[in-house]
Amino acid sequence: MAPTGFPASLPLCVCLLLASGFAQAGRLLVVPMDGSHWFTMQSVVEKLIHKGHEVVVVVPEVSWQLGKSLNITVKTYSISHTLEDLNREFKVFLDAQMKDQPEGMTLLLSGPSKGFFDLVFSNCRSLFKDKKLVEYLKQSSFDAVFLDPFDVCGLTVAKYLSLPSVVFGRGIFCHYLEEGAQCPSPPSYVPRGLLKLTGNMNFMERVRNHLAYMGERAFCPSLFKTATDIASEVLQTPVTATDLFSQVSIWLLRTDFVLEVPRPLMPNIFFIGGINCHQGKPLSKPFRFATLIDNLVFPLIASASSL
Template sequence: MYNASVHTYSTFFGQCKDLFRNQETLRFLSQSRFDAVLTDPLFMCGTVVAHHLSLPFVFFMRGFGCNLHFSAPQSPSPLSYVPRLFSFNSDQMTFFQRVENALISLLELDYCNVYYAEALKLSSEVLQRDVSLMDLVNSAAIWILRFDFVFEYVRPVMPNMVFVGGINCEKKKPLPKVTFLCLKLYISQ
């Protein structure tokens, strides 16, 4: 599953590489004088573009698999009661679960560094300096997180972290009458 996700990432990130090869588009973006970049950092392209254009950027996201959404803005994440994503623990952990939580936290950044290796390579080329994953994400002006604090574990957060859980959900609408008509015709045959 991990290899499949890395392959999918590489496929989508190819579009970002093409963007930086197209000087006309880069010139257009630079001359447009945008105020900021609103991006989902899943593929990191928007983040690299923001750094390239020296623009502030805002993340609109669900979260990283490696807890960067809390460590990059320097939000404390106490391992004693804040479970890591891949631990499947609750906030009521035994001693051994806390040890497991700590070990997972040590491996998370390596996981993300491998996952985002292509983005790090491209950003180092584009920005003409060595760039770490933390360098790319820790200067986000605002983190708009699609978490609902009601469903998350209690944890300290920073002032530039805004929780908007459920913003991408909407009330279900009744199906159009035509759909029911087609269904009745299909069932009667």
């Protein structure tokens, strides 16, 4: 079964995309995440602008870095918390990780950490309360939404506007990448995050991995409850995190396959290598991530619309 949002003739489309000169300019809505996430996404956005694409970035009016130093259209919306609130919750989150050094995703995201996530998730409610901004987004005829999945809001925006979504991130908390992209990830063979296990697990390690997986299944809906409640309000229908992540058209993962445990992947998942906040030296043959979007996303949308 093809992933949601992809045409049935995906193999033919991908072959056509390999041909030179197939790229076309488009209108891209960017829904980023603050902090180091924005540093990595900003470089791609700048390249897309340089290639002639029209880009609009939607950000909260209170943030660490979002939208700064970009000569593009930036749309802001007011939020209910201050920068001091954001700093305080992030410090609680950071202190919990430094103190406990938990193993496993469930322990990492539980307890005091949830307050930071709820604060970040709440931005999306503020976005959709801005009726003028929402009307602008509806009337702007974007081709796709380029988003960081951390705060989930970009997924809600894409579903609300019925647009293809392009995820740009290091990974996804919990099991929603595997479920959303329909990738088999059996706990007997694929270790869960942060457990320090390899693909060659003994029996007890497999049991431990199963318990961690079961813990994620039980805990993750609670972690994302604020985000899914907001999405349900906006879309006026009950929505789960799986519903939001299953609509992703293209996954651009900022990692490399050599750092991952071997596992089946769907054809809409691309390892694009890591991007660090520190500006590195240029490679002899640099791989341009903006070119990947330029030559893949917009032509794919055009191909899908003509079917």
